Amino acid sequence: MARLRRSTHGGNVYAVSRDLSRDVRNLIDFSASINPLGPSPRVWQAMADSRHLLAHYPDPDCWELRHTLAKCWHRQPEEIVVGNGSTELIDVLPRALKIRHLLVAHPTFSEYAAAMERAGGRVSAVYAQRTEQYVQPIGDLCQVLDTRRPKSTTIDGVMLCHPNSPTGQACTVDEIRRLADIAQRRGVWVIIDEAFADYCAERSFLSAAVSWPRVVILRSITKFYALPGLRVGYAVAKSAVINALRRQMPPWSVNVMGQAAASAAVNDSGYAQKSVRFMDREREQFGFMLAALPGCLVTPTYANYFFLELPRGWHARELSAQLRSEGVLVRDCSTVPGANSRSIRLAVRSHDENDRLIQALSSLLRQQRS
Numbered sequence: 001m002a003r004l005r006r007s008t009h010g011g012n013v014y015a016v017s018r019d020l021s022r023d024v025r026n027l028i029d030f031s032a033s034i035n036p037l038g039p040s041p042r043v044w045q046a047m048a049d050s051r052h053l054l055a056h057y058p059d060p061d062c063w064e065l066r067h068t069l070a071k072c073w074h075r076q077p078e079e080i081v082v083g084n085g086s087t088e089l090i091d092v093l094p095r096a097l098k099i100r101h102l103l104v105a106h107p108t109f110s111e112y113a114a115a116m117e118r119a120g121g122r123v124s125a126v127y128a129q130r131t132e133q134y135v136q137p138i139g140d141l142c143q144v145l146d147t148r149r150p151k152s153t154t155i156d157g158v159m160l161c162h163p164n165s166p167t168g169q170a171c172t173v174d175e176i177r178r179l180a181d182i183a184q185r186r187g188v189w190v191i192i193d194e195a196f197a198d199y200c201a202e203r204s205f206l207s208a209a210v211s212w213p214r215v216v217i218l219r220s221i222t223k224f225y226a227l228p229g230l231r232v233g234y235a236v237a238k239s240a241v242i243n244a245l246r247r248q249m250p251p252w253s254v255n256v257m258g259q260a261a262a263s264a265a266v267n268d269s270g271y272a273q274k275s276v277r278f279m280d281r282e283r284e285q286f287g288f289m290l291a292a293l294p295g296c297l298v299t300p301t302y303a304n305y306f307f308l309e310l311p312r313g314w315h316a317r318e319l320s321a322q323l324r325s326e327g328v329l330v331r332d333c334s335t336v337p338g339a340n341s342r343s344i345r346l347a348v349r350s351h352d353e354n355d356r357l358i359q360a361l362s363s364l365l366r367q368q369r370s
């Protein structure tokens, strides 16, 4: 019998709960970067109001949600497609756009390469440098796209995670414009994954992207709106691109509750403002405390997580396992291409939870040194 593929992502509270015989509510999850404020109160109401729809199939067109999002981004509803999390859209993109050879900047989200593998395509990479605090290597991406190659090795898509996971680094809108210009000239698709961009709205390329026919922006409703269990994400692009994506998607992939909750969440601007204010404050304090841990290196971040390098002598796998045994989950990044064996990613959570993690980390790191 084929073995189940082990999850390479954070957030698997179920496995830890089984292993420790501990309820999920008694775990602290720093491995998935979810808004610690929890869902907007309007979400609960919207879900209660939609109960009668459970006996019907969901709206296959996600009409209301697409209209809500279109209004929010000043785009047409035909320029938006909703998926079962942005993961579903990442999965269908290579087939929908006939991308055979994708360029990525490591270290980055592993699903881009996984989706290409499933679609039978290949991936080439440039690398953000540790010595440059993992700033996004836009110059290198542009250079690769601008280099003439034999037809059989031509790159036809570039994927940019913005802000990047796991590093948290983000480019300026001008840098992305430069990349998009070159890609446009070369006939290359540019996909910008803005799953965490709600935390750095001034760097989002979504509004500017309207002028680039070969740019696709991906957004997630699961992180900023704290709804990962409902699985909703969307893509914004020209309507012909959206139609190509829709043709590859199964019907009804976004359920009734997901559609209702996402519409309510996106319409709650007060929740969005509160979440950004909360994150600005907690991220600064948490970052300050992480940087004070002896021997640890913290990468500057534009997202709701930190990329941390442990002191020499430590392995991320070992530290993650020790914290896991105490019911604290962190993201071990030691196997992420382009990151080293001491790399972990930590979500910014509530003030008390962040304090608890700092205490756990300092006591573990002290033990090792003595």
Ligand SMILES: Cc1ncc(COP(=O)(O)O)c(C=O)c1O
Pocket (backbone or CB within 6 Å): 009, 084, 085, 086, 087, 088, 109, 161, 164, 165, 193, 195, 219, 220, 221, 222, 223, 228, 231, 232, 233
């Ligand atoms: C960078 C990035 N993009 C996309 C996703 C997928 O998010 P979702 O499918 O929940 O929308 C994730 C999930 O961890 C992610 O880290």
